[in-house]
Amino acid sequence: MDKVRIAMIGAGGMANAVHYPSLAEMDDVEFAGICDLDPERLASTADRYGIDARFSDYRTMIEQTAPDAVYAIMPPHHVFDVAAWCLQQKQNLFIEKPPAVNAFQTRSLAAWAEQSGVKTMVAFNRRFIPVLVRAKELVCQRGEIIQCQASFLKNHLGGGPYYGGAIDILSCDAVHAVDALRWMGGEVAALASVVASYHLPFASAFNAVMRFESGATGVLQTNWSVGKRVHTFELHAAGISAFVDGNGDARIYTDNSEEPRVLVNTEVAGSTEFAHYYGYFAENRHFVDCIKSGRHPMPDLADAAKTMELVERIYASVI
Ligand SMILES: NC(=O)c1ccc[n+]([C@@H]2O[C@H](COP(=O)([O-])OP(=O)(O)OC[C@H]3O[C@@H](n4cnc5c(N)ncnc54)[C@H](O)[C@@H]3O)[C@@H](O)[C@H]2O)c1
Structure with a gap:
């Protein structure tokens, strides 16, 4: 083709x-x-x-x-x-x-x-953000991920429910952070959550701690009633920690280093275009390559269903 x-x-x-x-x-x-x-x-x-x-x-x-x-x-x-x-x-x-x-x-x-x-x-698309992909590779080269975090914060104060109330914030948007946790930590064995409404008439904060089947720990922190949009990730393995902002850079600390190794997202992506450094070009390229080669794209619908199931487990596991 x-x-x-x-x-x-x-x-x-x-x-x-x-x-x-x-x-x-x-x-x-x-x-x-x-x-x-x-x-x-x-x-x-x-x-x-x-x-x-x-x-x-x-x-x-x-x-x-x-x-x-x-x-x-x-x-x-x-x-x-x-x-x-x-x-x-x-x-x-x-x-x-x-x-x-x-x-x-x-x-x-x-x-x-x-x-x-x-x-x-x-x-x-978070699975395709070049600087996050690179940080995950570097952490995994040192060992298995033992702890990870996805944090997604926004200021939606005064805003209405998504699409006039057709869908909740966790399923529609904070789901990015939920999917990123599955991508970093694997499938979830158990979890406990707090779902809350802060200054909005619908649920606006979704937080959870989870134990992955691998034994690693995952932390979800999302809140739509705070200062501004900040969307960050942490990945940790023995002796290495990566702190990643897909809109900015990744700071990677190893073996008690005072100064981090810094990966700048636009440099890793080789582009200052948002579609490139935020993973959209790469996800499209992946799909097209799979169509051409006969390989199976990921995440596919079956995999995405697992992320949507995890969303439902977060609602069902409120402490
Ligand atoms: N990955 C991300 O970072 C990200 C960011 C924003 C939005 N999204 C997702 O993108 C999706 C689209 O959001 P949007 O804001 O672009 O929507 P939109 O409303 O701007 O665009 C949807 C378009 O689809 C058209 N449409 C609807 N039904 C149709 C039909 N049956 N036949 C032909 N055209 C039809 C509408 O006329 C409209 O032009 C949503 O699922 C949203 O969650 C993802």
Whole structure:
């Protein structure tokens, strides 16, 4: 396959911010068609990327363009029917996080993917942030991770519930930190959590301590009622600790060193473009490479279902 032909459903904010530009950079990708319900978004995105095959109905687009893969980039409460239909048509599928509103819907999509024998990917981009990937490699070179932390803080004070209340903050957004913990620590054997509402009329803080099956300890710290957006990760193994800010740098301390080894995210990514240093280009590249080579993308829908199940365990394990 010289060129991977991709049909795009959705020309909204996230797709335009990172997915269209990332795919457009790749010489081995071609947009087979574009679809959006909103005519202005459809026209402006199609014009920007020079896509002639324009549709308001995704079924018509896929039947007429017969793509190698489909992207469906839309809010979690809108994506299920679209994704399920694409999977039933045996289309390889890339979707954003969260893959659905809950674990049940995600498992249903994973089952359709399994039945159709197609490749799927859910865009948990933190797993692809170059400086975080590099820090994890360096820590794991020293030994098994024994402790890790994912912290995701935002100031959402005065804001409403996500998508008018269609989905909770933990499932929709703080889920990034939950998925990062699984990526760093593996599957969770046991956990205890605190879920709280601070100065907002819905749950805004989700904190947990967990024991991984490996024996390592994981800490989740998320709160949407605090000073500003700060999203950081810690990874520790015997004699090494990495403190990572995907928007900034990684500081790595070994053997009581006073001065850290500093990895700057834009240098590790080789780019000052947000889509590159925050993992979006790399996740798109991974999916395209898997379509070309026949390899299985990760995280796929089945793996994403485990992250959504962990979200539900956090709600079910409140102390
Ligand atoms: N990974 C990240 O860091 C990150 C950041 C922000 C958002 N997201 C995720 O990206 C996803 C999309 O969010 P967004 O803010 O870009 O949404 P959006 O509302 O801006 O865009 C969605 C687009 O899909 C179109 N659409 C909806 N249903 C359709 C259908 N049946 N057929 C054709 N078009 C349809 C809408 O008209 C809209 O233009 C969400 O799941 C969100 O959680 C991820």
